[in-house]
Amino acid sequence: METFWNTIAAYNAATWPAQLLLVLSGAVLTLLLYKRPSGAVRTAMKIYMALLNFWIAGVYYLVYGEPREYHTLLALFWAIMGAIWIYDLAVKHASLERTGHHALFAGVLFLMPLAYPLCSLALGRSFPMMTSPVMPCSVAVFTIGLMLAFSERVNIILAMFLCHWALIGLSKVYFFGIPEDYLLACSVVPALYLFFREYIRMLDPAHSKPGPHVLNALLGILCLIIGGFFTFTLLHQLNLFAEI
Amino acid sequence: MKTRHELTEILDFIAEYATYLLGSGVHTSRAIRNSQRIGESLGVDIQLSSFQRSTILTVRDGETGEAFTRVVKIPALPISFERNSDLSALSWDALDEGLTLDEIRRRYAELTSKPRIDPIFVLLTVGLANASFCRLFGGDWTAMAIVFTSTLVGFAAKQRMQAHGVNHFLIFIIAAFMASLCASSALRFDCTAETALATSVLFLVPGVPLINGVIDIVEGHILIGCSRLINALLLIICIAVGLSATLLMVKDSLL
Numbered sequence: 172m173e174t175f176w177n178t179i180a181a182y183n184a185a186t187w188p189a190q191l192l193l194v195l196s197g198a199v200l201t202l203l204l205y206k207r208p209s210g211a212v213r214t215a216m217k218i219y220m221a222l223l224n225f226w227i228a229g230v231y232y233l234v235y236g237e238p239r240e241y242h243t244l245l246a247l248f249w250a251i252m253g254a255i256w257i258y259d260l261a262v263k264h265a266s267l268e269r270t271g272h273h274a275l276f277a278g279v280l281f282l283m284p285l286a287y288p289l290c291s292l293a294l295g296r297s298f299p300m301m302t303s304p305v306m307p308c309s310v311a312v313f314t315i316g317l318m319l320a321f322s323e324r325v326n327i328i329l330a331m332f333l334c335h336w337a338l339i340g341l342s343k344v345y346f347f348g349i350p351e352d353y354l355l356a357c358s359v360v361p362a363l364y365l366f367f368r369e370y371i372r373m374l375d376p377a378h379s380k381p382g383p384h385v386l387n388a389l390l391g392i393l394c395l396i397i398g399g400f401f402t403f404t405l406l407h408q409l410n411l412f413a414e415i
Numbered sequence: 416m417k418t419r420h421e422l423t424e425i426l427d428f429i430a431e432y433a434t435y436l437l438g439s440g441v442h443t444s445r446a447i448r449n450s451q452r453i454g455e456s457l458g459v460d461i462q463l464s465s466f467q468r469s470t471i472l473t474v475r476d477g478e479t480g481e482a483f484t485r486v487v488k489i490p491a492l493p494i495s496f497e498r499n500s501d502l503s504a505l506s507w508d509a510l511d512e513g514l515t516l517d518e519i520r521r522r523y524a525e526l527t528s529k530p531r532i533d534p535i536f537v538l539l540t541v542g543l544a545n546a547s548f549c550r551l552f553g554g555d556w557t558a559m560a561i562v563f564t565s566t567l568v569g570f571a572a573k574q575r576m577q578a579h580g581v582n583h584f585l586i587f588i589i590a591a592f593m594a595s596l597c598a599s600s601a602l603r604f605d606c607t608a609e610t611a612l613a614t615s616v617l618f619l620v621p622g623v624p625l626i627n628g629v630i631d632i633v634e635g636h637i638l639i640g641c642s643r644l645i646n647a648l649l650l651i652i653c654i655a656v657g658l659s660a661t662l663l664m665v666k667d668s669l670l
Contacts, residue, residue: 240602240603241599241600241602241603241665243664244596244599244600244602244664244665245600247596247664248596248597248600251593251596327538327571327574327575328568328571328572328575330571331564331567331568331571332568332597334564334567335561335564335565335567335568335597335600338560338561338564339561339600339603367535370535371535374533377530378530378531379530379531379532379533380530380531380532380533381532381533381536386533386535386536389536389539390539393539400560
């Protein structure tokens with residue numbers, strides 16, 4: 172755990188100007204996607220997302236996360252996600268056109284990376300040993316917000332990668348005691364439900380089975396189980412805090 | 416007595432029927448039995464030899480001795496036990512009810528156009544099944560959850576690559592690599608990580624070609640049986656390659 176926070180401190184201390192630049196670029200591109208969406212803005216956003224994922228892989232994990240165990244593995248994980256954005260750009264999969272759905276929830280998710288440092292401050296941490304907006308979990312939350320607000324056809328592999336990352340985040344809360352990662356876990360369960368519900372809504376009941384009702388029920392049960400798992404972890408974590 | 420036109424019509428239909436069965440994961444002798452049953456209901460003799468990618472069919476009129484032969488490609492179809500069962504039942508209906516070729520063709524079209532299982536439903540249930548495998552092999556709850564999401568990643572990648580027509584063997588290598596890479600995140604936690612890693616790729620094991628290969632060999636169709644087993648073995652090697660890549664990266668060894 173000490174190694175974990177030391178690497179975060181080293182990363183924040185050395186890269187905060189670059190992080191600031193990345194946050195500002197992300198904010199400007201998101202606003203442009205809302206206000207003046209064009210082909211160039213969409214391409215720029217995809218390039219930005221690929222860059223952001225490669226940044227996490229290269230700078231966060233390979234350079235500053237080097238003292239951590241299995242840092243290359245996590246770097247590869249984020250590099251694959253970066254490569255998926257490049258592939259997306261090449262085949263023009265996600266249109267990044269405004270869907271108009273879940274605007275409020277997506278808006279909350281866009282603000283969530285900024286909530287990470289605030290959570291850290293509230294938990295009594297201080298700069299540089301605190302979470303920042305350009306760290307894996309905050310980038311994951313931002314990506315979910317982007318997919319929710321601007322993707323009619325969600326890239327299912329990317330969504331599954333983020334789902335996996337959220338689960339790891341939840342395990343980190345339990346094993347390493349980093350409650351900030353609840354933010355990602357809290358976001359991903361309803362977001363996954365919404366992704367799949369949109370998909371089910373578009374199904375033609377005549378050409379697929381089981382029917383939309385059964386799929387919706389299965390989806391609801393799965394989300395309840397994941398939500399239950401999340402609540403159990405939360406309560407367990409609270410108990411641990413009480414013991415401390 | 417059948418006219419030449421009637422014989423070729425029967426042959427064309429049975430060729431389509433038999434290759435559909437073979438492409439959907441039916442073992443050879445069952446495809447032969449079903450085809451011959453339909454042939455019998457229509458008053459002709461059917462002989463069928465099958466290989467991995469194609470089938471040779473001969474239809475012969477018992478009265479005149481006139482025969483026609485076709486070589487037909489076996490299509491690559493998703494495995495569906497429901498279709499196989501429906502199409503087998505159709506061959507019995509044809510015999511028991513003495514159906515005409517037009518009626519058999521109509522029912523065949525109806526059965527093959529029935530809706531398929533939704534890919535997202537398959538994705539979720541495969542994830543649950545693989546997580547259950549993890550439990551059966553002694554994995555704890557954390558390992559099961561990691562295997563579940565790892566399977567979702569690997570299987571979603573497999574589905575997308577299949578939709579884009581990527582090479583079959585490459586799909587297995589990449590899917591095994593992605594699933595095991597995600598499952599290797601279990602190594603960071605205090606859980607049964609080895610079980611999670613080992614079971615994360617089980618969803619790729621080619622069970623149907625393995626079973627069909629053994630059945631074919633046992634029933635005397637040695638050539639196609641061996642072809643199916645070799646194909647299954649190659650897929651297993653691909654899974655091993657994908658898993659080995661992860662193991663070499665995260666553990667610096669294969670054991």
